[in-house]
Amino acid sequence: MPSPLVEVRNVTKRYGALTVTRDVSFSLEAGEVLGILGPNGAGKTTLFNVISGDVAPESGHVLLSGVDVTKLRPHERCRRGIGRSYQIARPFGGLTVFENVLVAALFGAQSAGADANARAVDVLDLTGLRSKANRLAGGLTLLDRKRLEFARAMATDPKVLLLDEIAGGLTEHEAAEVVAVVRSIKERGIAVVWIEHVVHALVAVATRMLVLAAGAKLAEGDPKDVLASADVRRVYMGIEA
Amino acid sequence: MTAASPRVERYSTGGRVGLVLAAALVLALLSGPFWLPSDAMRLVVQFACLLAMSQMWNLLVGYGGLVSIGQQAYIGIGGYALFVLANQLGLNPFVSVPIAGVVAALFALPTSRVVFRLSGGYFAVATWVVAEVYRLLVANISALGSGAGVSLTAMLAYDKGTRESITFWLAVVLLIVTTGGVYWLLRSPLGLALTAMRDSDIAAESQGVAVGRIKLLVYVLAAFGTGCAGALYFMNALRISPDAAFGMDWIPLLFFTVIIGGIGTIEGPIVGTLLYFTLRQVFGDYGAWYLIALGVVAIVVMIRFPRGIYGELAVRFGWRFFPIQRILREPK
Numbered sequence: 001m002p003s004p005l006v007e008v009r010n011v012t013k014r015y016g017a018l019t020v021t022r023d024v025s026f027s028l029e030a031g032e033v034l035g036i037l038g039p040n041g042a043g044k045t046t047l048f049n050v051i052s053g054d055v056a057p058e059s060g061h062v063l064l065s066g067v068d069v070t071k072l073r074p075h076e077r078c079r080r081g082i083g084r085s086y087q088i089a090r091p092f093g094g095l096t097v098f099e100n101v102l103v104a105a106l107f108g109a110q111s112a113g114a115d116a117n118a119r120a121v122d123v124l125d126l127t128g129l130r131s132k133a134n135r136l137a138g139g140l141t142l143l144d145r146k147r148l149e150f151a152r153a154m155a156t157d158p159k160v161l162l163l164d165e166i167a168g169g170l171t172e173h174e175a176a177e178v179v180a181v182v183r184s185i186k187e188r189g190i191a192v193v194w195i196e197h198v199v200h201a202l203v204a205v206a207t208r209m210l211v212l213a214a215g216a217k218l219a220e221g222d223p224k225d226v227l228a229s230a231d232v233r234r235v236y237m238g239i240e241a
Numbered sequence: 242m243t244a245a246s247p248r249v250e251r252y253s254t255g256g257r258v259g260l261v262l263a264a265a266l267v268l269a270l271l272s273g274p275f276w277l278p279s280d281a282m283r284l285v286v287q288f289a290c291l292l293a294m295s296q297m298w299n300l301l302v303g304y305g306g307l308v309s310i311g312q313q314a315y316i317g318i319g320g321y322a323l324f325v326l327a328n329q330l331g332l333n334p335f336v337s338v339p340i341a342g343v344v345a346a347l348f349a350l351p352t353s354r355v356v357f358r359l360s361g362g363y364f365a366v367a368t369w370v371v372a373e374v375y376r377l378l379v380a381n382i383s384a385l386g387s388g389a390g391v392s393l394t395a396m397l398a399y400d401k402g403t404r405e406s407i408t409f410w411l412a413v414v415l416l417i418v419t420t421g422g423v424y425w426l427l428r429s430p431l432g433l434a435l436t437a438m439r440d441s442d443i444a445a446e447s448q449g450v451a452v453g454r455i456k457l458l459v460y461v462l463a464a465f466g467t468g469c470a471g472a473l474y475f476m477n478a479l480r481i482s483p484d485a486a487f488g489m490d491w492i493p494l495l496f497f498t499v500i501i502g503g504i505g506t507i508e509g510p511i512v513g514t515l516l517y518f519t520l521r522q523v524f525g526d527y528g529a530w531y532l533i534a535l536g537v538v539a540i541v542v543m544i545r546f547p548r549g550i551y552g553e554l555a556v557r558f559g560w561r562f563f564p565i566q567r568i569l570r571e572p573k
């Protein structure tokens with residue numbers, strides 16, 4: 001059997017006495033969209049940090065197409081196909097929107113010259129930022145910063161895209177647009193892991209759902225089944241089943 | 242839908258003005274030895290050296306995020322390398338200037354192994370400690386004149402006019418190589434990565450930028466440029482001592498030119514260095530008053546214009562004489 005595109009194997013991460021990720025495992029194939037749900041502080045962002053290499057886990061492994069990348073630096077993982085966005089946007093404030101995306105195209109996707117420019121423009125189109133291409137990223141609104149996070153992650157030419165709360169605070173209409181974009185990305189054969197509190201947006205596109213609570217995996221499976229499960233309703237939505 | 246693709250524009254009107262001004266300045270300077278008096282020439286050499294050191298410090302701090310307070314290590318190593326190469330090994334002193342820069346870069350490699358283990362304030366302190374170690378080492382080597390220093394006796398082989406002219410031309414080359422080099426670097430893809438790192442090194446890393454390797458490269462490049470500037474500075478002075486070369490006095494000077502001028506811009510250090518020399522020429526004879534003037538200017542600028550003088554002007558008027566941006570122009 002071929003190896004899955006992404007495999008997270010028994011990852012545990014502690015901050016001092018606090019265990020933020022507790023023996024979490026899951027795997028993912030191309031074209032899947034894995035939705036991650038969980039209350040604040042459940043360890044969702046930390047899980048992304050472990051996958052992208054921003055933090056090193058105490059134990060466990062991250063594999064990309066069967067290759068262990070746990071010891072690789074974030075930029076090496078990015079070049080191998082792990083693209084991510086940050087929940088709290090980290091724009092390159094002194095660069096324009098176009099240049100922000102170009103960094104990802106040049107160094108993440110490792111394309112050069114006209115190819116890199118074209119890739120950047122494509123992604124700006126995809127995320128609706130093209131008309132703001134020449135604005136300094138430092139002056140963007142919160143919404144556009146989220147779009148930029150999304151755009152930069154896409155411009156790295158990822159095999160797997162990690163999206164951390166890119167739809168929070170959007171209107172219905174804007175959230176629906178994001179869902180449509182994620183769907184088109186999925187159709188390109190890219191695997192997506194999407195952390196989002198906006199449950200209906202997730203349900204609209206997720207092929208699978210994973211719920212984290214206090215660092216541990218509480219449930220995983222078909223989105224409808226997961227949302228219907230008593231544990232999830234109790235922990236996540238505060239609904240007594 | 243994707244008919245004509247957009248164009249990426251690299252130059253602005255300000256950028257063309259900047260290039261023309263820079264070219265005119267370089268040409269005027271190259272003829273300097275034919276019409277400038279000796280003391281003015283010496284001043285220009287000092288200016289070029291300080292500007293070169295400032296551009297290198299700006300690259301390090303303003304772009305690399307490497308807040309070093311120990312660049313005097315490379316000023317000193319560059320300076321002493323020149324004296325050893327020219328006095329003791331008998332090399333042509335003028336040719337020795339770039340070699341001295343290479344020596345400084347070679348010292349930077351093992352030094353980086355030590356200081357790069359630390360970050361932030363600890364990194365800063367480590368760079369200073371390392372510079373002090375180099376100062377003490379040199380002060381204890383009698384072949385290097387110990388604490389009293391040495392004179393550049395190799396220069397006795399040249400008459401005053403030749404010596405001054407070549408030193409001056411080397412200074413012009415130093416200006417082109419450092420300011421021009423930083424400009425070229427920042428316009429390149431690597432420069433885009435550097436600017437990205439300046440704004441968020443975490444995001445840059447996650448976008449595929451090899452942040453650690455680029456920081457090392459910047460550190461070594463800065464050591465080279467600073468070493469060349471140190472060599473030329475002490476060639477101009479004809480004498481070197483551990484305290485002058487490795488002294489802590491260089492650091493407030495670099496803070497002044499870079500931070501007051503405008504950190505993280507190419508123009509900033511130029512403005513800062515010009516301001517410093519202006520203040521020195523006007524108030525230099527007043528001793529304590531001169532230092533007070535420097536301090537007052539520094540405090541006022543830092544409070545009123547935290548981006549520095551040029552940083553403020555650039556934001557207010559959209560000035561850019563060394564444009565590094567890429568403007569996306571949609572087809573008409």
Ligand SMILES: Nc1ncnc2c1ncn2[C@@H]1O[C@H](COP(=O)(O)OP(=O)(O)OP(=O)(O)O)[C@@H](O)[C@H]1O
Binds near residue numbers: 042
């Ligand atoms: N660098 C850190 N040092 C110490 N504790 C941390 C650090 N980063 C995260 N934590 C803690 O780990 C826990 C999980 O944080 P994480 O950001 O992964 O949660 P999350 O599920 O993404 O929450 P949210 O929905 O609010 O984004 C929290 O209790 C947080 O305070």
Ligand SMILES: [Mg+2]
Binds near residue numbers: 044045046087164
């Ligand atoms: Mg989070």
